[in-house]
Amino acid sequence: MISVLGAGAFGTALAVVLAQSGKDVTLWARSPEAVEAINVTRQTSRLPGVTLPAKITATSDLNHAASAPVVLVATPTQTLRAVLSQITAPMTGTRIVLCCKGIDVETGMGVAETTAHLKPGAIPAILTGPSFATDIAQGLPTALTLACADPEVGKALQLDLATPSLRLYRTTDTIGAELGGALKNVIAIACGACIGEGMGESARAALMTRGFAEMTRLAMHFGADPRTLTGMSGLGDLMLTCTSEKSRNYRHGLALGRQDPVDRTATVEGVKTAEAVTRLSKRLGVDMPISEIVFEVTTENCSVAEAITALLNRSLKEE
Numbered sequence: 011m012i013s014v015l016g017a018g019a020f021g022t023a024l025a026v027v028l029a030q031s032g033k034d035v036t037l038w039a040r041s042p043e044a045v046e047a048i049n050v051t052r053q054t055s056r057l058p059g060v061t062l063p064a065k066i067t068a069t070s071d072l073n074h075a076a077s078a079p080v081v082l083v084a085t086p087t088q089t090l091r092a093v094l095s096q097i098t099a100p101m102t103g104t105r106i107v108l109c110c111k112g113i114d115v116e117t118g119m120g121v122a123e124t125t126a127h128l129k130p131g132a133i134p135a136i137l138t139g140p141s142f143a144t145d146i147a148q149g150l151p152t153a154l155t156l157a158c159a160d161p162e163v164g165k166a167l168q169l170d171l172a173t174p175s176l177r178l179y180r181t182t183d184t185i186g187a188e189l190g191g192a193l194k195n196v197i198a199i200a201c202g203a204c205i206g207e208g209m210g211e212s213a214r215a216a217l218m219t220r221g222f223a224e225m226t227r228l229a230m231h232f233g234a235d236p237r238t239l240t241g242m243s244g245l246g247d248l249m250l251t252c253t254s255e256k257s258r259n260y261r262h263g264l265a266l267g268r269q270d271p272v273d274r275t276a277t278v279e280g281v282k283t284a285e286a287v288t289r290l291s292k293r294l295g296v297d298m299p300i301s302e303i304v305f306e307v308t309t310e311n312c313s314v315a316e317a318i319t320a321l322l323n324r325s326l327k328e329e
């Protein structure tokens with residue numbers, strides 16, 4: 011049995027594809043109304059038009075859901091600590107697969123580190139890469155990275171979670187995988203803002219390339235293998251998120267660039283992650299100019315036009 015914590019778009023999509031491949035899936039939603047809707051109507055407003063297979067059972071009992079041997083977590087990153095802290099069921103030996111992308115703004119920790127801290131007996135893994143929830147739920151072909159520091163557990167999870175439409179590549183580099191997924195959201199906001207402001211696609215390509223350089227720089231500071239960053243979890247997801255209006259992070263940037271109101275109800279992980287990265291870069295002395303300027307723009311300390319001028323006026327340097 012597999013559990014998924016978080017019945018948002020991504021958690022539900024993963025539950026759908028796993029259930030379609032024959033797994034029994036327990037899907038935890040915090041609201042009893044959402045549980046009722048899923049179990050009775052087999053529909054959810056988070057994934058309109060998708061019929062949820064009978065093998066998915068929704069519950070609002072967090073401890074029940076957390077008692078499965080494999081627990082996927084797909085709640086927003088800034089809620090991860092609170093969700094894990096609420097679980098009192100023993101999780102020693104539980105394979106906790108983090109599907110959220112971000113850095114905790116209060117602690118500066120990534121999602122695997124947060125999990126190791128709060129559930130020391132559990133085995134954290136990361137599932138990340140280029141994938142829109144709607145694509146996964148429709149059974150469209152998708153490839154992701156499955157990262158687990160324990161190679162044997164990683165192999166078992168890869169076999170357990172791969173489906174005919176969801177191809178998983180394996181790595182033991184959890185730091186590279188989680189940072190690739192977290193940091194690309196910040197660059198996607200920058201790219202959206204660039205297009206929204208009318209700076210053009212050449213400028214976006216430059217932002218993606220220099221954004222990738224700073225993602226790699228920070229990840230390597232934490233001991234990541236740079237090859238992980240060139241995989242699904244880094245470059246793969248960067249390409250998707252920086253070029254598609256399906257991405258909430260990209261759309262957030264677009265709205266900023268166009269001076270339109272931003273959607274404050276959407277899960278836009280890059281906003282808090284930009285703040286977390288800015289704190290980390292200053293503390294560690296790692297040069298992260300795009301992420302830092304995204305933080306300034308998202309906190310309305312500077313306009314998109316000023317941000318672009320600031321980036322262009324940096325001193326000239328070697329590539």
Ligand SMILES: NC(=O)C1=CN([C@@H]2O[C@H](COP(=O)(O)OP(=O)(O)OC[C@H]3O[C@@H](n4cnc5c(N)ncnc54)[C@H](OP(=O)(O)O)[C@@H]3O)[C@@H](O)[C@H]2O)C=CC1
Pocket residue numbers: 016017018019020021039040041044056084085086087089092093109110111112141142143144276277279
């Ligand atoms: N959507 C996508 O295409 C992808 C998303 N992801 C990642 O998955 C994670 C979740 O995103 P996504 O599913 O899209 O987000 P959604 O906005 O669709 O859903 C968020 C979910 O988290 C729940 N939630 C919100 N706040 C809390 C809280 N304080 N405690 C417990 N649960 C809470 C919501 O519950 P409620 O409904 O009750 O508000 C909802 O079920 C993010 O880190 C995102 O980056 C990764 C890849 C693809």
Ligand SMILES: O=C(CO)COP(=O)(O)O
Pocket residue numbers: 111139140141142195198247250251256257258259260277278279
């Ligand atoms: O992570 C994603 C695609 O891989 C989803 O992107 P958004 O969170 O920006 O919608």
